[in-house]
Amino acid sequence: MLPQWQSLFAPRPLAARAMRLSLPELAAPVWFAPVGSSDLATVSPTQLLTQAESLRADAFRFGQPRENFTLGRLAGKLALLALFDEASALGRSRPLSPDESEGEDLGQKLRLFEVMNGENGEPVVMAPVDCGFSLSLSHVNGRGVAVAFAAGARIGLDMELIDPKRAETVRKGVPLSKEEESWLKQTALPEAAALLLLWAAREALSKALGSGLACKWESLALREIRSTGKTHFSGNFSHHPSFHCVSWVGPDAVLSLAFGRGERAATSVTSLL
Ligand SMILES: CC(C)(COP(=O)(O)OP(=O)(O)OC[C@H]1O[C@@H](n2cnc3c(N)ncnc32)[C@H](O)[C@@H]1OP(=O)(O)O)[C@@H](O)C(=O)NCCC(=O)NCCS
Incomplete structure (x- = not known):
């Protein structure tokens, strides 16, 4: 939950x-x-x-x-x-x-x-x-x-403020996949929040991969986005099928977390003291 x-x-x-x-x-x-x-x-x-x-x-x-x-x-x-x-x-x-x-x-x-x-x-x-x-x-x-x-x-995390100007920049500057376009048409989210959710998920993936945005932005596209609650979403990526993302939409910002699925992280921890 x-x-x-x-x-x-x-x-x-x-x-x-x-x-x-x-x-x-x-x-x-x-x-x-x-x-x-x-x-x-x-x-x-x-x-x-x-x-x-x-x-x-x-x-x-x-x-x-x-x-x-x-x-x-x-x-x-x-x-x-x-x-x-x-x-x-x-x-x-x-x-x-x-x-x-x-x-x-x-x-x-x-x-x-x-x-x-x-x-x-x-x-x-x-x-x-x-x-x-x-x-x-x-x-x-x-x-x-x-x-x-x-x-x-x-694992990568990104937060975006829901700012209509920033959403417009995403709209004009980021080529969206057909799956992203079709989700934009059917989601109940206001357009600015929806566009920034897509962008935050892509940025989160770019951080999880370690490349940041110094990569082809198309390679970060989402393939599937599902609503998992009124303000929760989850999704998968077209070119990185082993990655998954979850996103939260708040009153004035969007948060996305992208991660490799089912990875077992190393657990070694050393004393700091
Ligand atoms: C990494 C990047 C996605 C950050 O996005 P942002 O919206 O500007 O900033 P955020 O606050 O969300 O994230 C910044 C943090 O991301 C982290 N970060 C930066 N590069 C990263 C990378 N390659 N992988 C993972 N995390 C990275 C850093 O911790 C950074 O904060 P810090 O510098 O204070 O430590 C973006 O700045 C980037 O890719 N820059 C690389 C240069 C580039 O290609 N620029 C073209 C952009 S138009």
């Missing part, structure tokens, strides 16, 4: 924000975390970013891109922390956050994870030691979301 959008984005305390998603087609659960600008009042960029991450943030001199970068790191590290705690409970590592502390205490734990980028831009989780975890993240206009999972799984 997929959670509702409201429960995905429920305003819980920051340290307890991550939630475990068990999706029917995914072999191992993932940890999902959403954050927003106001969370930076609880844990500031200097508390949560490592030195190397702060240097990356400094490359964005000011404004929204810099904040978005920080929010992506915050969401990612909250999800990693929750995954790490779960592994601890299973006895695969020592516990990292037995309490729900906020502020500097939480910042200290978050700084144990360093999230840098690989040569294609993909997030790379670096910790004092190899913790065996991976991440996918997305950030836009003062919001960040991330999923953390055991390294080896191929």
Whole structure:
């Protein structure tokens, strides 16, 4: 049973924000975390970013891109922390956050994870030691979301704001498959949300594959989209039959998660302490 959008984005305390998603087609659960600008009042960029991450943030001199970068790191590290705690409970590592502390205490734990980028831009989780975890993240206009999972799984996450101008860009700039066109005609979703759902699913796949959008966009097309609830959808991809996606449509944004079906992720976890 997929959670509702409201429960995905429920305003819980920051340290307890991550939630475990068990999706029917995914072999191992993932940890999902959403954050927003106001969370930076609880844990500031200097508390949560490592030195190397702060240097990356400094490359964005000011404004929204810099904040978005920080929010992506915050969401990612909250999800990693929750995954790490779960592994601890299973006895695969020592516990990292037995309490729900906020502020500097939480910042200290978050700084144990360093999230840098690989040569294609993909997030790379670096910790004092190899913790065996991976991440996918997305950030836009003062919001960040991330999923953390055991390294080896191929999972990508994307969030799009439902913005008519962006939807128009997708409409004009992205050649859609005939299956996508026919779904657009019959879905009850407003057109902008539907177009952005298609685009978010494609971007999520591009992240799961590790290529990002530096590939032929037709190769990311959806073959089938099904409604699995009022605001839930699931789908398959034309050229990547072993991948599956689930999408949520919220009041002002769309979220898509793409993943290789039935993959068994590696489960090795090393102590960070
Ligand atoms: C990766 C990409 C799909 C991100 O999409 P976006 O809507 O701009 O941004 P999002 O916030 O959703 O995602 C950004 C995150 O995706 C992740 N990411 C970037 N490249 C990635 C890749 N190849 N594989 C997996 N994840 C990737 C990063 O973590 C990045 O955040 P960070 O830089 O703060 O670490 C897109 O920027 C891309 O492919 N860029 C490559 C260059 C390119 O081909 N550009 C043409 C676009 S018109």
